[in-house]
């Protein structure tokens with residue numbers, strides 16, 4: 105990988121061409137000894153056509169949802185649906201931004217069961233489609249800030265995470281919440297081998313402190329743009345934590361477990377020097393390989409034409425969440 109650097113260690117736009125290649129978390133694979141060559145895909149049956157471009161792409165079928173629509177905030181540009189559903193991170197469906205949409209047809213999100221369990225009085229299994237079909241979901245328009253320094257504004261529909269957790273009646277030992285994505289290499293072919301799935305040990309796992317999980321902003325999305333979630337966006341149910349980097353917002357969840365100890369989280373396991381447990385959006389704490397001070401907002405233009413804008417502390421949600429971190433050194437607890 106050729107990256108021209110200036111002595112300042114703060115690359116300017118011209119230094120990094122294309123920037124997406126520079127701000128690419130897959131570079132971590134080099135550190136794992138998984139160079140570009142091993143990223144070529146094995147040719148066993150079933151995995152053979154994983155990234156072939158001639159697939160009948162954009163395979164996700166979605167249908168309209170019953171929602172309480174949010175009022176569109178004035179002066180806020182919502183990312184076009186076509187961008188939000190074709191520029192994705194979902195490594196289980198491929199590590200290039202266009203792969204999840206191309207490979208969406210592998211994932212069968214219906215039927216879907218989600219377990220809520222662990223340190224609770226009343227563990228339960230949720231039939232996700234029963235909930236979707238019987239509810240009027242709430243719509244929320246949230247900023248999404250990826251750790252790779254691009255951002256979107258997306259209209260999710262769903263329910264607050266707190267609502268679901270409360271139903272299970274957490275006990276006093278419930279200090280953290282652990283989330284798990286489906287593990288099924290047939291539906292999520294990136295799980296079939298380490299190199300195919302970007303060096304990650306699957307299932308993808310994430311976690312929150314209980315007070316973060318119970319914060320009213322923490323959301324379980326079952327829809328996007330007023331329709332059921334496309335597979336590439338984490339169908340049929342995914343977490344959305346808008347003040348944290350996007351990797352916390354785990355997709356296609358099958359388990360929510362209340363636990364006593366801080367649970368392991370996927371990107372922190374892969375590279376703890378680059379990705380913390382908290383992962384709160386913070387323009388003052390740079391990623392070791394790039395600045396977090398600004399971001400490319402994906403609106404009408406493509407990623408390279410996208411307008412650069414300053415990144416906001418807690419992604420603009422400081423009023424709602426800053427109090428959760430009182431007394432914590434936000435440089436240390438990144």
Ligand SMILES: Nc1nc2c(c(=O)[nH]1)N[C@H]1C(S)=C(S)[C@@H](COP(=O)(O)O)O[C@H]1N2
Pocket residue numbers: 188191192193194195196248249250251285308336337338349350351352353354355356
């Ligand atoms: N299971 C799983 N969840 C995931 C990821 C992933 O690779 N696998 N990528 C994360 C990252 S890095 C981001 S930025 C968001 C992207 O969500 P979107 O594709 O719906 O915009 O999903 C997050 N959730």
Ligand SMILES: [Mo]
Pocket residue numbers: 193249250251252349350351
């Ligand atoms: Mo991300």
